[in-house]
Amino acid sequence: VVRVTILDVAERAGVSRQTVSRAMNDSPGIDPETRERVLAVARALGYRPSTVARGLKTNRTTTLGLVVPDIANPFFAEVVRGASEVAYAAGYSVLLCNTTESPEREYATLEMLEAHRVDGLLLVSPRLTDAQLRSAVSALTPVVLVNRLQARRPGLASVLVNDASGAQVAVEHLNSRGHRNIGFLGGQNDSHSARERREGYRRAVRRAGLPLDPRWCEGSPPTVEGGRTAAQDLLARHPELTALLAYNDLVALGVLQACEELERPVPDSLALVGWDDIVFSAWVSPPLTTMRMPKAQLGEVAMQQLFELIEGPERAPEPTTLDAELIVRGTT
Amino acid sequence: VVRVTILDVAERAGVSRQTVSRAMNDSPGIDPETRERVLAVARALGYRPSTVARGLKTNRTTTLGLVVPDIANPFFAEVVRGASEVAYAAGYSVLLCNTTESPEREYATLEMLEAHRVDGLLLVSPRLTDAQLRSAVSALTPVVLVNRLQARRPGLASVLVNDASGAQVAVEHLNSRGHRNIGFLGGQNDSHSARERREGYRRAVRRAGLPLDPRWCEGSPPTVEGGRTAAQDLLARHPELTALLAYNDLVALGVLQACEELERPVPDSLALVGWDDIVFSAWVSPPLTTMRMPKAQLGEVAMQQLFELIEGPERAPEPTTLDAELIVRGTT
DNA sequence: ATGAAAGCGCTAACAT
DNA sequence: ATGTTAGCGCTTTCAT
Numbered sequence: 001v002v003r004v005t006i007l008d009v010a011e012r013a014g015v016s017r018q019t020v021s022r023a024m025n026d027s028p029g030i031d032p033e034t035r036e037r038v039l040a041v042a043r044a045l046g047y048r049p050s051t052v053a054r055g056l057k058t059n060r061t062t063t064l065g066l067v068v069p070d071i072a073n074p075f076f077a078e079v080v081r082g083a084s085e086v087a088y089a090a091g092y093s094v095l096l097c098n099t100t101e102s103p104e105r106e107y108a109t110l111e112m113l114e115a116h117r118v119d120g121l122l123l124v125s126p127r128l129t130d131a132q133l134r135s136a137v138s139a140l141t142p143v144v145l146v147n148r149l150q151a152r153r154p155g156l157a158s159v160l161v162n163d164a165s166g167a168q169v170a171v172e173h174l175n176s177r178g179h180r181n182i183g184f185l186g187g188q189n190d191s192h193s194a195r196e197r198r199e200g201y202r203r204a205v206r207r208a209g210l211p212l213d214p215r216w217c218e219g220s221p222p223t224v225e226g227g228r229t230a231a232q233d234l235l236a237r238h239p240e241l242t243a244l245l246a247y248n249d250l251v252a253l254g255v256l257q258a259c260e261e262l263e264r265p266v267p268d269s270l271a272l273v274g275w276d277d278i279v280f281s282a283w284v285s286p287p288l289t290t291m292r293m294p295k296a297q298l299g300e301v302a303m304q305q306l307f308e309l310i311e312g313p314e315r316a317p318e319p320t321t322l323d324a325e326l327i328v329r330g331t332t
Numbered sequence: 333v334v335r336v337t338i339l340d341v342a343e344r345a346g347v348s349r350q351t352v353s354r355a356m357n358d359s360p361g362i363d364p365e366t367r368e369r370v371l372a373v374a375r376a377l378g379y380r381p382s383t384v385a386r387g388l389k390t391n392r393t394t395t396l397g398l399v400v401p402d403i404a405n406p407f408f409a410e411v412v413r414g415a416s417e418v419a420y421a422a423g424y425s426v427l428l429c430n431t432t433e434s435p436e437r438e439y440a441t442l443e444m445l446e447a448h449r450v451d452g453l454l455l456v457s458p459r460l461t462d463a464q465l466r467s468a469v470s471a472l473t474p475v476v477l478v479n480r481l482q483a484r485r486p487g488l489a490s491v492l493v494n495d496a497s498g499a500q501v502a503v504e505h506l507n508s509r510g511h512r513n514i515g516f517l518g519g520q521n522d523s524h525s526a527r528e529r530r531e532g533y534r535r536a537v538r539r540a541g542l543p544l545d546p547r548w549c550e551g552s553p554p555t556v557e558g559g560r561t562a563a564q565d566l567l568a569r570h571p572e573l574t575a576l577l578a579y580n581d582l583v584a585l586g587v588l589q590a591c592e593e594l595e596r597p598v599p600d601s602l603a604l605v606g607w608d609d610i611v612f613s614a615w616v617s618p619p620l621t622t623m624r625m626p627k628a629q630l631g632e633v634a635m636q637q638l639f640e641l642i643e644g645p646e647r648a649p650e651p652t653t654l655d656a657e658l659i660v661r662g663t664t
Numbered sequence: 665a666t667g668a669a670a671g672c673g674c675t676a677a678c679a680t
Numbered sequence: 681a682t683g684t685t686a687g688c689g690c691t692t693t694c695a696t
Contacts, residue, residue: 003689005688005689005690006689006690007689015666015667016666016667016668017667017689017690017691018666018667018668018691018692019665019666019667021690021691021692022665022666025691027691029665029666030665030666031665031666034665034666048443048446048447049447049689049690050388050447050449050688050689050690051447051448051449051690052384052387052388052393052448052449052688052689052690053388053672053688053689053690053691054689054690054691055384055672055690056382056384056385056388056671056672056673056674056688056689056690056691057671057672057689057690057691057692058672058690058691058692059672061384063427063448066428070413071403071409071412071413071416072406072409072410072412072413072628074404074406074409077403077404077406077409078404080403080404080428081402081403081404081430084403084428084429084430085430088429088430088437093427093429093444093445093448094427094428094429095395095425095426095427095428096398096412096416096426096427096428097416097420097425097426098413098416098417098420105420111380112425113425114380115380115381115382115383116383116384116395116425117382117383117384139378139380224615253615257615260617280612280615283556283585283589283612283616284615284616284617285592285616285617296404335673337672337673337674338673338674338675339673347682347683348682348683348684349673349674349675349683350675350676350682350683350684351681351682351683353674353675354675354681354682357675359675361681361682362681362682363681363682366681366682381673381674382672382673382674384672384673384674385672385673385674385675385688386673386674386675387674387688388672388673388674388687388688388689388690389673389674389675389676389687389688390674390675390676390688391688
């Protein structure tokens with residue numbers, strides 16, 4: 001593949017390469033007629049200005065990094081879609097990186113993005129510790145953290161979902177349905193959002209004057225199988241529980257399976273609220289009541305923040321907070 | 333952010349930039365001791381060679397384009413994951429692009445990837461016509477088409493799933509369960525795979541000596557709702573049908589909903605085979621019998637093919653074919 | 665309104 | 681084994 005360069009166009013149009021550059025970039029100081037002529041030649045030749053040459057000169061690549069733990073997880077996939085749409089609309093390209101939840105890989109990924117001189121970075125990194133995160137992104141240009149708080153500093157923003165207040169809404173909903181013994185199931189201790197949701201649940205239960213037993217809280221991997229096993233266990237040991245708030249919908253689906261096996265009809269014998277509202281939650285039987293995460297919006301808002309940082313990196317903006325929304329369906 | 337360049341390292345290490353380059357690239361012709369010293373300095377300074385400068389010089393960007401219709405679709409998300417993993421292992425970065433099934437957007441995307449001088453392209457484009465596709469990728473370097481055939485030419489490869497033989501397996505399975513009146517539901521006419529599966533179904537039914545009625549075939553959007561509506565319709569008009577092959581699992585889930593509404597228990601009153609094996613198919617009730625698509629493998633194999641093309645672009649390799657696998661669960 | 669010169673950070677080719 | 685020269689394809693600065 002032999003590439004058309006700016007010189008080819010210049011020669012063919014009988015102008016200098018500056019003039020071609022001006023035409024391609026809508027710069028001022030060029031006769032409209034010349035511009036048209038140049039653009040016509042460029043089109044005819046199939047000239048596509050090299051972003052790599054331009055990037056070397058301008059120090060801007062119109063490329064962004066987007067780092068997620070697992071693109072095949074429907075939650076992150078939606079975030080990625082939201083973010084990509086905003087980037088595309090702004091004329092930016094996105095380097096997508098999977099970290100598979102491995103810290104070493106995350107470091108390697110960030111180095112690679114640095115080498116590519118991305119103009120900014122969107123980072124979804126639930127598992128790195130604050131210190132790890134700080135050192136990892138220190139060398140990088142504007143960064144937006146998704147669902148993750150970090151000390152404010154210039155060039156860094158975060159977009160969060162208010163897990164604690166979401167948990168409160170969920171608990172109040174269960175309480176309004178007459179439940180008093182409410183448990184919390186799932187999530188891992190090293191996950192930011194699991195801690196937040198669990199804490200929010202605790203506070204809400206206390207605030208509502210309901211009984212609170214630490215044994216009503218049980219962790220699990222954030223998967224269907226993890227939820228099933230943990231629910232089997234928790235419900236066997238604590239038959240007094242009449243309602244469960246699950247860490248996420250996958251866990252909640254596992255709870256549904258467990259309830260079927262235990263012959264505890266949902267919602268009559270056990271009420272259940274999930275979290276995320278993944279598409280499939282609406283199709284299971286009974287359809288899942290859940291706290292809907294604004295998934296695409298999370299990606300969109302984060303990307304918008306990133307553009308603000310790119311345009312004015314001096315500011316250290318307030319963290320943006322989005323809210324989860326209660327979707328009442330058949331399990332409560 | 334002030335960047336460390338090769339000259340900074342050279343100066344600090346007391347060598348020329350060429351020597352730094354040799355050290356960073358493991359090139360021969362450098363004293364091991366010098367290399368170590370240089371690498372130490374580079375590490376100390378946090379030197380990260382610019383892939384954009386290197387790309388300008390070498391004409392290789394170690395960046396690939398990955399174009400999918402919708403990253404939030406779990407099927408494509410898995411393909412993307414498989415492809416990304418292989419790319420990452422080979423030290424390549426991936427520009428991910430969503431086309432949202434819009435041809436104009438797909439063109440714009442390909443132009444952008446061209447401008448970025450990607451070293452290769454993985455294209456999942458079920459909706460573009462052959463002619464559109466041909467012109468769209470003509471300017472681009474090595475291209476691998478996923479699930480899509482194209483005239484063989486150098487620098488172009490395809491990875492396909494054998495839809496027709498998969499359909500045959502599904503039909504034979506239903507036949508072995510004693511079903512004779514088998515319908516086909518879902519998919520659109522402008523989708524390559526929908527046509528292939530439908531044709532495969534027809535051939536298999538004929539080959540098995542079963543009755544074949546064109547009215548037993550009905551199209552629908554490839555969604556749950558599309559499947560539900562189409563199934564309502566088809567089953568009402570053709571009560572003689574005892575089994576259905578669905579275009580994909582989403583459609584099949586819609587069929588399950590319709591059967592519940594029509595009070596036709598699955599699999600006793602209607603047997604059902606889906607296609608894709610998305611994660612949730614195993615969790616619905618009854619769990620879905622389906623043709624499992626090798627999703628991640630599709631991405632992996634495609635990416636491997638792409639690397640082969642990149643290394644030796646003269647060849648026009650045979651299309652690679654993968655097979656769908658019958659997963660028998662509760663709906664048959 | 666247009667052009668000439670310089671240089672972004674790197675590596676290939678050629679000295680030494 | 682190391683250094684020097686040149687140039688990748690653009691844009692910026694400064695002339696004209």
